[in-house]
Amino acid sequence: xxxxxxxxxxxxxxxxxxxxxxxxxxxxxxxxxxxxxxxxxxxxxxxxxxxxxxxxxxxxxxxxxxxxxxxxxxxxxxxxxxxxxxxxxxxxxxxxxxxxxxxxxxxxxxxxxxxxxxxxxxxxxxxxxxxxxxxxxxxxxxxxxxxxxxxxxxxxxxxxxxxxxxxxxxxxxxxxxxxxxxxxxxxxxxxxxxxxxxxxxxxxxxxxxxxxxxxxxxxxxxxxxxxxxxxxxxxxxxxxxxxxxxxxxxxxxxxxxxxxxxxxxxxxxxxxxxxxxxxxxxx
Amino acid sequence: xxxxxxxxxxxxxxxxxxxxxxxxxxxxxxxxxxxxxxxxxxxxxxxxxxxxxxxxxxxxxxxxxxxxxxxxxxxxxxxxxxxxxxxxxxxxxxxxxxxxxxxxxxxxxxxxxxxxxxxxxxxxxxxxxxxxxxxxxxxxxxxxxxxxxxxxxxxxxxxxxxxxxxxxxxxxxxxxxxxxxxxxxxxxxxxxxxxxxxxxxxxxxxxxxxxxxxxxxxxxxxxxxxxxxxxxxxxxxxxxxxxxxxxxxxxxxxxxxxxxxxxxxxxxxxxxxxxxxxxxxxx
Numbered sequence: 037x038x039x040x041x042x043x044x045x046x047x048x049x050x051x052x053x054x055x056x057x058x059x060x061x062x063x064x065x066x067x068x069x070x071x072x073x074x075x076x077x078x079x080x081x082x083x084x085x086x087x088x089x090x091x092x093x094x095x096x097x098x099x100x101x102x103x104x105x106x107x108x109x110x111x112x113x114x115x116x117x118x119x120x121x122x123x124x125x126x127x128x129x130x131x132x133x134x135x136x137x138x139x140x141x142x143x144x145x146x147x148x149x150x151x152x153x154x155x156x157x158x159x160x161x162x163x164x165x166x167x168x169x170x171x172x173x174x175x176x177x178x179x180x181x182x183x184x185x186x187x188x189x190x191x192x193x194x195x196x197x198x199x200x201x202x203x204x205x206x207x208x209x210x211x212x213x214x215x216x217x218x219x220x221x222x223x224x225x226x227x228x229x230x231x232x233x234x235x236x237x238x239x240x241x242x243x244x245x246x247x248x249x250x251x252x253x254x255x256x257x258x259x260x261x262x263x264x265x266x267x268x269x270x271x272x273x274x275x276x277x278x279x280x281x282x283x284x285x286x287x288x289x290x291x292x293x294x295x296x297x298x299x300x301x302x303x304x305x306x307x308x309x310x311x312x313x314x315x316x317x318x319x
Numbered sequence: 320x321x322x323x324x325x326x327x328x329x330x331x332x333x334x335x336x337x338x339x340x341x342x343x344x345x346x347x348x349x350x351x352x353x354x355x356x357x358x359x360x361x362x363x364x365x366x367x368x369x370x371x372x373x374x375x376x377x378x379x380x381x382x383x384x385x386x387x388x389x390x391x392x393x394x395x396x397x398x399x400x401x402x403x404x405x406x407x408x409x410x411x412x413x414x415x416x417x418x419x420x421x422x423x424x425x426x427x428x429x430x431x432x433x434x435x436x437x438x439x440x441x442x443x444x445x446x447x448x449x450x451x452x453x454x455x456x457x458x459x460x461x462x463x464x465x466x467x468x469x470x471x472x473x474x475x476x477x478x479x480x481x482x483x484x485x486x487x488x489x490x491x492x493x494x495x496x497x498x499x500x501x502x503x504x505x506x507x508x509x510x511x512x513x514x515x516x517x518x519x520x521x522x523x524x525x526x527x528x529x530x531x532x533x534x535x536x537x538x539x540x541x542x543x544x545x546x547x548x549x550x551x552x553x554x555x556x557x558x559x560x561x562x563x564x565x566x567x568x569x570x571x572x573x574x575x576x577x578x579x580x581x582x583x584x585x586x587x588x589x590x591x592x593x594x595x596x597x598x599x600x601x602x
Binding site for chain 2: 161315
């Protein structure tokens with residue numbers, strides 16, 4: 037079993053809408069568990085719940101859209117996912133996810149609430165799509181393993197990934213952000229576990245924050261994340277491109293697109309991030 | 320009282336989390352009530368609920384982010400909004416919205432479920448932003464009132480708006496879509512009611528579907544919509560630009576950006592739409 041599968045494993049709880057799991061230290065970023073992994077765990081539970089629902093008439097195996105609100109930081113240890121089937125339609129089945137952890141005082145604290153829909157992404161025909169970015173092959177990119185040790189210590193989950201950044205969008209790591217708001221890279225799992233539609237939702241949130249390329253080096257917590265999965269990915273490397281255009285009022289957006297090894301656009305997302313330490317105004 | 324305010328008016332129901340209202344025929348598009356109006360009504364109820372919550376320590380008067388899932392089409396007539404306060408934090412207060420209408424058999428049917436956060440968008444400083452589109456002034460644009468009567472009959476809510484499309488992105492109305500996936504226009508309320516942060520969420524979903532400019536003329540229902548409001552708008556015309564890059568598998572995204580009369584980026588959104596009748600594959 038792959039590291040990712042082992043670390044998003046769920047046990048059925050009391051009823052179809054309750055599952056239990058454990059967040060692992062290996063997925064930490066700073067003092068929190070990586071939001072992408074939290075979403076993947078929640079999607080796993082919702083997918084099981086919806087497919088077990090007698091109201092579901094057609095197989096909706098693929099997460100298609102997820103909107104997640106992060107209320108408190110997830111920490112290593114047990115968690116509970118509570119799900120609700122809201123609507124089982126012809127094309128999509130839609131439900132709600134709540135992930136909670138028991139706090140030090142014994143009271144459950146909600147970490148993330150999300151709404152999402154599952155559908156069938158087999159045999160998707162792509163009519164028009166954004167082209168994958170033009171970037172050097174993985175062997176000519178900058179591996180996240182080359183990052184300074186103090187940086188890696190703060191992003192433990194990078195050990196789970198094989199991430200290679202396009203050198204032209206990695207200047208921020210040397211103190212020279214391009215200020216364009218662009219980060220591009222190749223991504224696969226370190227143990228070569230192949231991508232699927234649930235893993236794509238994690239991949240959308242796996243790169244360093246695009247804020248870094250704008251000279252914003254502080255913590256930019258995800259307030260809200262919405263991801264769309266558009267196609268089942270082919271095996272192999274994923275290409276991920278992040279952009280941001282709008283920073284102000286203590287917030288910014290981070291847009292992500294992911295292409296598979298065949299060059300298909302397979303997922304995209306936008307998240308609203310908090311900006312606690314903006315750079316000096318440039319204009 | 321403006322048409323918009325009158326038609327999103329809510330009555331307090333039984334408890335802080337219940338409000339009642341009525342959807343008006345004047346907001347119909349096809350056989351449904353305009354989704355933007357449904358979201359504005361829901362936000363009104365959540366805003367009241369959060370500001371009434373004793374847990375709220377700071378005034379969070381502005382909707383900042385909303386993620387809405389449309390499960391069934393809203394119809395003219397009474398509706399109930401049920402809201403839940405999820406978290407009242409320093410910067411944001413977050414909650415859940417459910418809008419339902421009683422069906423012909425007397426059973427409530429959920430129309431929309433949403434998650435959203437309120438914050439304080441007074442005195443926002445914009446650090447970087449996307450530039451407003453270069454387009455002719457409203458007087459040199461194509462008014463939606465010039466649309467064919469059969470088209471207007473199907474989009475009754477356009478009577479509530481003063482919408483002027485950039486002629487270079489309105490060719491689809493004459494059977495000549497640009498196929499770039501771009502629609503731009505000026506927008507204000509027909510009765511000159513000035514925009515506020517809740518109205519912006521409606522404005523994000525008020526233009527004709529960007530699908531039209533890709534030659535997709537069928538119904539493209541919103542499956543999921545997430546909007547970010549970034550700043551309180553100045554009075555006057557709004558500029559709205561829609562784009563779409565990815566169509567396939569019976570779905571497409573529609574991205575929207577809104578600028579106020581001072582040229583500030585005030586809101587943006589992405590929605591996932593169903594595509595039931597795609598154009599012939601061009602490549």
